[in-house]
Amino acid sequence: MDIPVVSDQRQITAILPAGTGHKLLELLALQEGLTTPTLHRARGVGIVPLIGKKGVGAQIEWEILSVIVASDQADEIFALIFHEGEIDRPHGGFIYMGELELATAFLLPDGEVDPEATEEMEVISLDDV
Numbered sequence: 001m002d003i004p005v006v007s008d009q010r011q012i013t014a015i016l017p018a019g020t021g022h023k024l025l026e027l028l029a030l031q032e033g034l035t036t037p038t039l040h041r042a043r044g045v046g047i048v049p050l051i052g053k054k055g056v057g058a059q060i061e062w063e064i065l066s067v068i069v070a071s072d073q074a075d076e077i078f079a080l081i082f083h084e085g086e087i088d089r090p091h092g093g094f095i096y097m098g099e100l101e102l103a104t105a106f107l108l109p110d111g112e113v114d115p116e117a118t119e120e121m122e123v124i125s126l127d128d129v
Helices: 021-031 071-084
Strands: 009-017 038-051 056-070 094-100
Touching (some): 009 021
Antiparallel strands (some): 009 094
């Protein structure tokens, strides 16, 4: 089986304050039609304010938004994330973009629905486990 590979792609990553990434994820998916955005949380140690004599910064929770786009739309998407994510405000996070050597294509199904795949799944509670 051949895996479709694409080149001339950019990966845009934004490190955002907790609670701000979901609206950007929806914006990228619904308004821009992108299928590659991801969002996850991480915790890091900042350098300000310093705590105690050891110089250990406060732990802060962040959201990390990442999206892969074609290079010809990268600047537009970068600007959209920067402005809509309010990264230009104090403590608004930061954003960077890098060139990808290769990426695998993300392909959606051709429209035929597998009846077994659409069956409702049983929901279990973690309390039952």
